[in-house]
Amino acid sequence: MSESLARELACIDCGAIYVLGYRLECEKCRGLLELRYDVDRLRAAGPALFSGTGLWRYAAMLPIADPGHRVTLGEGGTPLLDCPRLAARLGVRRLLLKYDGANPTGTVKDRTSATAVGAALQFGYRATSVVSSGNAGSSIAAYSARAGLRSLIFAYERASAPKLLHMTATASDLIIYKGVYDDLISHWDRLVEERLFFDCGASRNAYKHEGKKTLAYEIAEQTGFVAPDVVVAPVAVGETFIATARGFRELCEAGLISRAPRMVAAQATRANAIARAFRDGTPITPLKIGYTVAEGLAAGNPGRKGDWVLRLLRKDNGLAADVEDPEILEAQRMLARVEGIWAGPTGVATVAVLRRLLEHKDLDPAQTICAIISETGLKTEAELPSREGTAFDEESLRRLVRGLLSGRGHPG
Ligand SMILES: [Zn+2]
Incomplete structure (x- = not known):
């Protein structure tokens, strides 16, 4: 098991540096820390620094020092699928889908x-908590159970039945x-500050x-360290977007890839605070939002992480x-239908955004584009x-199958 190369926490606003520890924001300016x-x-070791499979293959570049705290259910190592038929439909030369619905939950x-949950163990916490539309709740609950920790999960009343069951x-x-x-x-965040749970x-x-x-590390390895030209990431508060962009930046700094992909933030129109600010060239105005089928994108106020996304979008x-x-x-x-990938609405928002951007000629169709599919459709x-069924004898069954295969459609 490899040693963690995490060295310090740095404020993204004022640059203040802190020793590693459980600290949520900068003491000087309240900025977020990375x-x-x-x-x-x-840079010196290259990919030889990575060993094993799944997420902990990259343990050297993750902040969990003790291998005993690296809780796992077999996450990461998800497929990067080349999708030529969907690429042809959307009108792009090459389309890669990073299918993260293949993760354990x-x-x-x-x-x-x-x-x-690894960090909760590292810092000696006995309980975790999250407020969730469903996916984060079932995931944190599962990983907390796996680590033997107590979990207090706050779930949205409209969460889907499979997520609630899970x-x-x-x-x-x-x-x-x-x-x-x-x-x-905003109420829950106060309890975080009181350190009642991790x-x-x-x-x-x-x-x-x-x-x-x-x-980012997986996409880089799966493409032989020739990163795609563009990566489309779903954005609620921006965690996936920021983390993926940062992964590519680290890989660039280490010289493992020659340039970082252009990042695209994908949102649902009913929760589009970041896309709207980007378009208007303004700061983010929090929105009062209603329901969107992309439940995982339903954040009207993306807070300081939203500001961080906007900053990255404008800078890069x-x-x-x-x-x-x-x-x-x-x-x-x-x-x-076209690629056999059954993803949830939150997970396919990236494909819908990509389709729209290509239609509007906002992206170069000669490029290699990767979209992150963040969830399975099985929890939708x-x-x-x-459910109305048909009873068959051998002859009626034969007639049906022959009819279907000869393209005459349903005969009966
Ligand atoms: Zn600061």
């Missing part, structure tokens, strides 16, 4: 749960909340955030866009198709 590593060691959240099974305590995420999160929320904890950085020539719910559902059907709740 972990810094001994990138020289990565079916979402990208398992990457951050591994490092968040959380009921894995959480120590599941509390259903009414109303919008943004309102509860913060597994998306807004501040640098250790949690860090797990998603492995998306990024791009942000949002799509309406019907476009998301259309992308979901298309992805299932939707209206069931008709």
Whole structure:
């Protein structure tokens, strides 16, 4: 097991440096903190620094020092799928989908749960907590159970039945909340400051955030260290976007890739605070939001992480866009039918955004584009198709199959 090369925490606003520890923000300016590593060691060793499979293959570039704290359910190491048929449909030369629905609880959240719960162990906490629309809740609950920690999971009342079932099974305590995420999160954040439990929320904890950085490391390795030209990431408060961008930056600094991909932030129109600010060239104005099918993107106030996303977009020539719910559902059907990938609405928002950007000629179709698919469709709740069945004898069955295969459609 490799040693962690994490060296310090740095404030992203004023640059103040702190020794490693559980600290949520800068003492001087209240800025967010990010972990810094001994990138020289990565440059010197190259990919030889990585060993094993899955997320902890990159343990050297993650902040969990003791191998005994590296909790795992087999997360990471998800497929990077070349999708030529969908690429042709969307009109792009090459399309790669990073399918994170293949994680143990079916979402990208398992990457951050591994490092968040690992950090909870590292700092001696006995309980974790998160406020969630469903995916983060089931993931943190599962990883906490795996680590033998207590979990207090606050889940949105409209969370899908499969997510609720999953959380009921894995959480120590599941509390259903009414109303919008943004309102509860401000109260919950006070309890974080009182250190009643370990913060597994998306807004501040640098250790949690860090797990998603492995998306960039995996994409780089899976493409033979020729990173895609563009990476499209889903954005609620911006954890996946920021962590992926940072992973690529580290790989660049270490000389493992020659340039970082251009990052695209994908949002749902009903929760588009960041895309809107990007388009208007203004600071972020928090939105009062309603329901979107992309439940995991339903953050109207992305807070300081949202500001961080906007800063990265402007500094590094990024791009942000949002799509309406019907476009998301259309992308979901298309992805299932054309490539056999059944992803949830939150997970396919990136494909819907990519489709729109290509249609509007906002992206160069001659490039290699990678979209992150953040969740499986198996935890989605939707209206069931008709269950009305047909009884067959051998002849009627033969007639049906022959009819279908000859393209005459359903004969009966
Ligand atoms: Zn600071």
